[in-house]
Amino acid sequence: MEKIVPVGVxxxxxxxxxxxxDTLFGAGYELKPMKPLSQPGQFAAEETVAVFGPKGKFDKxxxxxxxxKASQIEISKxxxxxxxxxxxxxxxxxxxxxxxxxxxxxxGEVVLDRGVIIAARHIHFHTKEAAEWGIRDKQLLRVRVxxxxxLVFEDVIxxxxxxxxxxxxxDTDEANAAGIxxxxxxxxxD
Amino acid sequence: MEKIVPVGVxxxxxxxxxxxxDTLFGAGYELKPMKPLSQPGQFAAEETVAVFGPKGKFDKxxxxxxxxKASQIEISKxxxxxxxxxxxxxxxxxxxxxxxxxxxxxxGEVVLDRGVIIAARHIHFHTKEAAEWGIRDKQLLRVRVxxxxxLVFEDVIxxxxxxxxxxxxxDTDEANAAGIxxxxxxxxxD
Numbered sequence: 001m002e003k004i005v006p007v008g009v010x011x012x013x014x015x016x017x018x019x020x021x022d023t024l025f026g027a028g029y030e031l032k033p034m035k036p037l038s039q040p041g042q043f044a045a046e047e048t049v050a051v052f053g054p055k056g057k058f059d060k061x062x063x064x065x066x067x068x069k070a071s072q073i074e075i076s077k078x079x080x081x082x083x084x085x086x087x088x089x090x091x092x093x094x095x096x097x098x099x100x101x102x103x104x105x106x107x108g109e110v111v112l113d114r115g116v117i118i119a120a121r122h123i124h125f126h127t128k129e130a131a132e133w134g135i136r137d138k139q140l141l142r143v144r145v146x147x148x149x150x151l152v153f154e155d156v157i158x159x160x161x162x163x164x165x166x167x168x169x170x171d172t173d174e175a176n177a178a179g180i181x182x183x184x185x186x187x188x189x190d
Numbered sequence: 191m192e193k194i195v196p197v198g199v200x201x202x203x204x205x206x207x208x209x210x211x212d213t214l215f216g217a218g219y220e221l222k223p224m225k226p227l228s229q230p231g232q233f234a235a236e237e238t239v240a241v242f243g244p245k246g247k248f249d250k251x252x253x254x255x256x257x258x259k260a261s262q263i264e265i266s267k268x269x270x271x272x273x274x275x276x277x278x279x280x281x282x283x284x285x286x287x288x289x290x291x292x293x294x295x296x297x298g299e300v301v302l303d304r305g306v307i308i309a310a311r312h313i314h315f316h317t318k319e320a321a322e323w324g325i326r327d328k329q330l331l332r333v334r335v336x337x338x339x340x341l342v343f344e345d346v347i348x349x350x351x352x353x354x355x356x357x358x359x360x361d362t363d364e365a366n367a368a369g370i371x372x373x374x375x376x377x378x379x380d
Contacts, residue, residue, distance in 0.1 A: 077366035078268050089338050089369065121339075148279050149311075152342040176267035177367035179279065 003133050003188035005123055005168045007145070008038055009175040012058065012075045014049060014103070018067040020112075024049060024105025031065040038167040039124060041066070052102040055084025072115040073101060076173045080118065090117040091157060121174060122157040123188075124164035133188070135160070142189040143168065149179035152189065193323050193378035195313055195358045197335070198228050199365040202248065202265045204239060204293070208257040210302075214239060214295025221255040228357040229314060231256070242292040245274025262305040263291060266363045270308065280307040281347065309361060312347040313378075314354035323378070325350070332379040333358065339369035342379065 021029050025047065033043035048060040051073060061073065072095055080087045085099050100112040123143070125135060135141070139158040145151055153174070168186055175181065211219050215237065223233035238250040241263060251263065262285055270277045275289050290302040313333070315325060325331070329348040335341055346358070358376055365371065 076268075077369070078266075078362065150344040152344070154340040154342070172268065173363050173366035176363035179267070 004185050005143070005166055005188060006038075007168045007170060007175075007180055007182070007184050007186050009180070009182045010074060010119060010169050010171050011062070012073070012079050012172075013044075013062045013064050014051070014071070014073040015064055015068045016049075016071045017069060020071045020103070020110050021067055023108045023110050024103065026107040029107075031063060031067065033065060037064065038165050040163060040165060047105075050104045051083070052104070053083025053085040056082040058083070070095060070115065071103075071110070071112055072117065073103075073112070074117055074119045074171070076171045077118055078173050080116075083116075085116050087116045087118050089120050091120050091122070092117075119169065119171060120157055121153055121155075121168070121170045122159050123166070123168045125158060125160045125166055126164050127160055127162045129166055130158065130160040135188075143186045144189055145178040145180050145184075145186045147179045147184070149177065151178050153178075153186075194375050195333070195356055195378060196228075197358045197360060197365075197370055197372070197374050197376050199370070199372045200264060200309060200359050200361050201252070202263070202269050202362075203234075203252045203254050204241070204261070204263040205254055205258045206239075206261045207259060210261045210293070210300050211257055213298045213300050214293065216297040219297075221253060221257065223255065227254065228355050230353060230355060237295075240294045241273070242294070243273025243275040246272040248273070260285060260305065261293075261300070261302055262307065263293075263302070264307055264309045264361070266361045267308055268363050270306075273306075275306050277306045277308050279310050281310050281312070282307075309359065310347055311343055311345075311358070311360045311364060312349050313356070313358045315348060315350045315356060316354050317350055317352040319356055320348065320350040325378075333376045334379055335368040335370050335374075335376045337369045337374070339367065341368050343368075343376075 031045040034046045035044045045063040045065045095115045098114045103110045137160040141156040143156045221235040224236040225234045235253040235255045285305045288304045293300045327350040331346040333346045
């Protein structure tokens with residue numbers, strides 16, 4: 001049985017703590033959901049922020065909600081050159097020792113002392129699918145993308161939860177290298 | 191025997207016909223070699239041009255010399271979004287039916303009616319190496335890149351000539367997706 005997964009291409013985006021939402025947008029501000037994401041409860045917010053590195057900036061970086069415990073910005077390697085920030089490839093949430101960035105909103109500014117990462121490619125599995133397909137949490141998978149620029153991604157991290165919906169997350173560099181667009185599919189080889 | 195190839199990462203660049211060099215830099219202008227490239231006789235020129243798409247521009251695009259029969263600009267998929275030009279993945283030189291772009295130099299402007307491509311990944315082999323490794327011209331190879339973001343590129347085109355030096359050419363999206371830098375190496379699987 002072919003293990004086919006939908007692919008979600010993540011453009012640069014930021015997750016904010018409620019404390020930082022307060023500083024950037026005003027005390028007690030609530031992010032406005034604009035579009036639901038593939039993972040239940042997650043959304044792209046109407047709000048964006050500007051971010052500034054030593055070499056460059058991005059004026060409009062989408063905020064993903066809801067607010068999290070720690071702020072974190074996920075960029076591509078291409079973005080990292082433009083900003084002049086040497087971000088490491090990390091799993092979401094693992095921001096110890098990562099570089100920081102300056103974030104500006106309509107009500108104020110936050111200087112993050114860490115939290116800039118290039119997200120490691122990964123697949124969200126619901127517990128049920130993972131069991132059916134014999135996939136373990138944190139397993140590293142090989143995943144093939146066909147099309148105009150076919151390639152096999154190695155070290156794709158399996159993440160399993162009964163709160164997850166099946167979706168593979170890659171960044172824009174990876175999508176462009178593979179010639180794949182949001183909503184297309186990939187096949188898990190092993 | 192492992193078939194190890196050095197990797198050259200191609201940033202966006204342009205090849206110009208002598209006619210277009212004349213228009214952009216002045217009649218009879220000769221490009222000044224700044225740095226030799228991996229392929230014998232090829233060089234990065236001191237000169238750059240500005241290019242303009244419907245959505246964006248790049249102020250300094252490096253010219254590679256010497257002048258060719260037809261002008262051609264090679265960009266990444268990421269660049270194509272920034273310019274607003276839907277460039278196809280093509281082999282170098284195969285520009286029939288590709289989109290155009292506006293190019294500006296210190297002495298004038300050229301509106302190319304075609305020539306914007308995303309270069310198909312490929313490996314240059316000297317005839318001798320290709321024979322030793324049993325590789326045919328135009329063969330599609332699978333090539334593995336290790337490191338922080340390991341992956342296997344499929345459909346890597348073999349190009350063989352006694353004028354070539356061994357080198358794999360990928361663009362910046364592909365390099366960033368693979369976490370590889372100029373001068374690192376890849377392994378041909380088959």
